[in-house]
Amino acid sequence: MRQLMLGEMLSSLSAIPAEAVEHGEVFTRRWIVDLILDLAGYTADRDLAKLVAVEPACGGGAFLAAMAARVSVSCRKHDRPLRDAERAVRAFDLLTPNVTASRQLVREVLVDEGWSLPEAREVATAWVRQGDYLLDPYVQEDVDFVVGNPPYVRLEDVPADRMHAYRAACPTMTGRSDLYVGFYERGLRSLAPGGVLAFICADRWMRNQYGRQLREFIAAGYSVDVTVTMHDVDAFEEQVSAYPAVTVVRRARQGDAIVVDARKGFGPQDAPGLVESIFRGEPVTERNDRYEVARLPHWFTGGDSWPAGSPSRLALIEALNDRLPPLEDASTGTRVGIGVATGADSVFITTDADVEPRRLLPLTMVRDTTTGSHSWSGHYLVNPWDADGQLVDLAVLPRLRAYYQRHAAALKRRHVAGKRPAHWYRTIDKVDHSLIDRPKLLFPDMKTIIHPVLDEGGFYPHHNLYYIVSDRWDLKVLGGLLLSRVAQAFVEAYAVRMRGGTLRFQAQYLRRIRVPRPETISAADRAALAAAFDARDTRAATEAALRVYGIEDAGDVIGGSAFVRGSGS
Incomplete structure (x- = not known):
C-alpha cells in the first residue's frame, strides 16, 4: 500500500527539466572509476554475484562498465553462470537516453568478456532501471555497496513539488542544498551493516552550512574510511570546476581514517600504488610530488565543518584536538x-x-x-x-x-x-x-x-x-x-x-x-x-x-x- 501511494505521488510530480539534469551530469574517467571501486572493496576476487551494488545515477554507464567487467571476472573465478549476477547490480537514472546507453554498454562489455548476447542482454536489462533514486519505492535496502558520481543540481533548479518531496524523503537536504546531499543520505541509509558507500563528488558539503545535517548523520552512525581530495586532478571527461573528492564511508563504528591529497599530475599510474598503501594496514605517512597520504586514528566528529588541508596538517590538527582544550573554555x-x-x-x-x-x-x-x-x-x-x-x-x-x-x-x-x-x-x-x-x-x-x-x-x-x-x-x-x-x-x-x-x-x-x-x-x-x-x-x-x-x-x-x-x- 505504501509503495502504491508513493508511486501515485511520483506520477503527479513535475519532472526535473532535462537541461538541469544534464547540467548536473559530470562523467568520470575510467581509471578514476577503477580507483573508487578498489577503495570500496568492489573487487573481482570477491563473489560479487552474491553481493548487491547500487549505482544511483548511472548516466552513460561509466561505473557500470567497470562493474560489469569485475562481475564477469568474479563469476568465472567462483564458477558461476552470469545469470547468477542478475540481482548483483541495481542502477537508476531519470533520463531514458541514459538508461538505453547504460544497458547497451553493459551488454557490450559482457559480450566482449565472452558471455552470450542473450544472457548479457538479460543481465543488462535487469541491472538498469529508469527511476528517481531519491524517491523510487523499489530502492533496495541492506545493500553491500553504493558507488557512483551523484548529480550536481541545486535544489532551486528543481520544480517546487519535487523539491518538497526530496526534502521530505531526505531530511539532511536543508537550506540551499545540492541534490547530491540526498544521494549521500539515501545511499547511506540503504547500506547493510559493514556496507560501503564510495562517491566522487564536490566536497563543499564537508564544510559549508547546508552539509551540516549530513555531517551529523554520518558522525552518528558511520565511519569515514577514506577521503581523497582531487581538486587539481583531471578526473572527469570534461573540464569542470567541481572541487571533487572521493569519499568512502562504511556503515560501522568509526575507525581510523585515511586522508589523501591527490595533486596535479596524479594519474592512472599512481592509483594502484595509492590503493596498496591504503590497504597495507599499517601507519601510513607517504608524500611525493603527486600525492600525500596520512592515516588518522579517527575522523572528526559532529556537525561542525570538517577541516581541509594536506594530510599532514589534518593529522596535526586531529592530534591537537585530542590533546588540548578549545580556545573558548569556561575553565x-x-x-x-x-x-x-x-x-x-x-x-x-x-x-x-x-x-x-x-x-x-x-x-x-x-x-x-x-x-x-x-x-x-x-x-x-x-x-x-x-x-x-x-x-x-x-x-x-x-x-x-x-x-x-x-x-x-x-x-x-x-x-x-x-x-x-x-x-x-x-x-x-x-x-x-x-x-x-x-x-x-x-x-x-x-x-x-x-x-x-x-x-x-x-x-x-x-x-x-x-x-x-x-x-x-x-x-x-x-x-x-x-x-x-x-x-x-x-x-x-x-x-x-x-x-x-x-x-x-x-x-x-x-x-x-x-x-x-x-x-x-x-x-x-x-x-x-x-x-x-x-x-x-x-x-x-x-x-x-x-x-x-x-x-x-x-x-x-x-x-x-x-x-x-x-x-x-
Missing part, C-alpha cells in the same frame, strides 16, 4: 564574541553627534586595528542601552531623543524596528557594558593572515570585529599564540576562503583553535610570546608556539610535515 573564562551590529551605522556611528556625552560610547572600528596596535579613530556609538541592558528612557534624554527623531524614518525602516515598534531606536545587538573596560583581543573579520590586536580597555568593538576576553590568560601571551602560524593553520583548515585568499576570521572558526592551558606554559615561553606579540613578529611567535604546543617539526604549520610530541604542553 579559563575565555570567551569569543562579536561587536555590536546596529542596522544603521550611518545613524548610530558618529564622531560628533549632539547628544548627552554619557550616551557616546568609544567604538573600535576595523581601521583602528590596521597597524597591529589599537589606534582609535575617534568614532563613537550613539548608545541607546543603559548598564543593565535596558533601552534608555528618551524622555529624560532630550538631546538623544532629538537626535534619534531626526533619523526616525531610517531607524523605523529596519527589520528590528518593525518587530518591536516601541523599541524603534534600539541597535540590533545590545551593548554589554561589562565588556567596555575589559582588555580584549580584537580580530578583523576578513584578512589573509590572523591579526590579533589588543584593546587594553575603554572601547567597544564594532560588528566587523570579533573579540576574545579571558579571566586567566595574559592576553599578550594568548595574543602571541594567536599571532603564530599554528593558530593560522587552524583557521585555514576550517574557515571559508574567499576570492583572493581572504579568510573569514569569524567566531565559529576562532573557537576551533586549540590552545594549551595557560599554567602549563613556562615563564620563558610566556615572555617570548608576549614579546613577539608586542613586536608583531609572526616568526618569533611561531617558534615559541611550536615549543608550547609540543610540535617537534614545524612541518605543515609552515609548509612541510608535522609531528606532535605525546606530552609536553
